[in-house]
Amino acid sequence: MKKRTFLKLSSSLLATPALPSFANWIADEKMKNWAGNYQYSTNELDQAKSLQQVQKLVRGHAKMKVLGTRHCFNGIADSTHHFVSLVEMNQVPELDPKAKTVTVDANMKYGHLATYLDSKGFALHNLASLPHISIAGACATATHGSGVKNGNLATAVTAMEIVLASGEVRTLSRAKDGEAFRAAVVHLGGLGVVTRITLAIQPTFQMRQYVYENMPLEQVKNHFDAIESSAYSVSLFTDWQKKRVNEVWLKERVEKGKPSVAKPEFFGAKLATKNLHPIAELSAVNCTEQLGVPGPWYERLPHFRMGFTPSSGKELQSEYFVPARNAVEAILAVERLRDHISPHLMISEIRTIDADDFWMSPCYQQASVAIHFTWKPDWASVRKVLPLIEKELAPFKVRPHWGKLFTLSPAVLQSRYEKLPEFKKLLADYDPTGKFRNGFLDTNLFSK
Known part of the structure; x- marks a missing residue:
């Protein structure tokens, strides 16, 4: 692909109304993340168009951070000194x-x-x-x-x-x-x-997705592994009420010579007859196509389409990882908190992730299940609920998503990462003056 063609494609995609434009955002008096819950600590920002410009900016600042698509809900990407943006770097893949x-x-x-x-x-x-x-x-x-x-x-x-x-x-x-x-x-x-x-x-490959409604929690308890293994990608959405999973999203690869006919029932859940949003009250117009309609992998694996506002808009998010072997116990532990959780919740999502070998990954050397919470934008209330969830999940040595909201103490968080001492040494070797460290890293990785 020629650079002119690539830039034209990128420009047309960037014109979609998925998020507030970067140009508009940097003109605002106060810089915030996309959900609006986190205000950044400085308005100082430079844009780099080349590797050489990045090098010059890095050499010219004692402290700085890179600011990307602003999808983190906490201060992991924040800086009290200076930001650099790479959005204008457009090399051809x-x-x-x-x-x-x-x-x-x-x-x-x-x-x-x-x-x-x-x-x-x-x-x-x-x-x-x-x-x-x-x-x-x-x-x-x-x-x-x-x-x-x-x-x-x-x-x-x-x-x-x-x-x-x-x-x-x-x-x-x-x-x-x-x-x-x-x-x-x-x-x-x-x-x-x-x-x-x-x-x-x-x-490349084609995919289709089916959605089922109202799976009894008892089925999750008794058949979790079978449910999660039933498709290439599986998501369970629940509000933790009525002893059921509200929606089950099954995303499967289209295989030649293997026609797919959706069963009317899946572990007690009923096949949906229209496109659904994970939050039942919201329109599914922003969601990727369902009802078993085949389409490209990139139009089925995400829940939301590129050209639309993602998720619900203003919200808070938390997510906790537990070992896959403890999935059912962890789900039932959270379900016991349903009356504490539901008043502040939009929806929860349960997903599986295979193990990896990255030192600071929540899935380091363990297949995991992630329990995600999309909260109403009321931090005062959510902040009171998170410690209850973290206490229930403590027996499973829970690890939070790095870019989402949690209240685990630094000492507990540090104890969950066996390679943290080596990682801190690597940071010191690569960045001896702490140029890229910030309050989040100082608190959660380096505090004693």
Whole structure:
């Protein structure tokens, strides 16, 4: 693809109304994340259009952070000093069909990359529920989709180009750098400015998704593994009321010669006869196509379409990971808190993620189940509920999503990551003056 064509494609995609435009956002008096719940600590921001400009900016500031698509709900991406944005870096993706990899600007959104890859006959192994997030930010925080055999999005990374605190450019790869690579992929924004990322790809494929309504909780209790293994990607949505799962989303690959006929019932749940939103009261117009209609992988793996406002808009989010072997116990533990949770909840989602080997990933060396909460935008109330959930999940050594809201103490959080001492040493080696550290990292990783 020629650069002019690629830029034209990117421009048309960026024109969609998925999120407030970056230009409008930086003109605001106060910088906030996309959900509006977090106000950033500085308005100082530079935009870099090239690797050389990134190097110059890094050398010129004592403290700084990269600001991406702003989908984090806490201060992990915040800076009290300076931000740099990479949104104007628009190099053409480097596709290597023989190696089955693609190298892209780290700021690129998954929805944009997906359409490019599909046009070339390729696909990624998975996508998150939103295609609007940046590749760099998603990998840095171990963001994920679902599927018992699908690792988080970072597991597709095979190499990264990073500008270090000194301004030096370093490339790390799985093939050559071993433990350093496994330490650096889920880096929480602390190593430097990731400018280019290489991802493993595979031949493109078609998918279809079916939605079932009102699965009895007893079925989840007795058949959780069978339910989660029934499709390429499975999501359970619940409000924790009435001893049932509100919706079950099954996303399956279309296989040639294997026609799919949806059964009217799935573990006690009834097949939906119209497209649904995970939050039943909301219109499904923003959601990806259901009812078993085949379509490209990138139009079925996410829950929400690229050209629409994701999820419900103003909301808060939390997510907790437990070992897959404890999934049912953890779900039942949360369900016991239903009357504490439901008044403040929009919806919860339960997903599975395969194990990985990244030091700071919540799925490090353990297949996991993630219990996600989309909350009403009332932090005062949510802040009181989170400790109750964390206490119930404590026996399973719960790990929170790095980019979402939690109240676990730093001491407890640090105890859940066996490679944390080595990771802190790596941060010190790559960034000896703490240029890329911020309040979030200082509190959660370095406080005693």
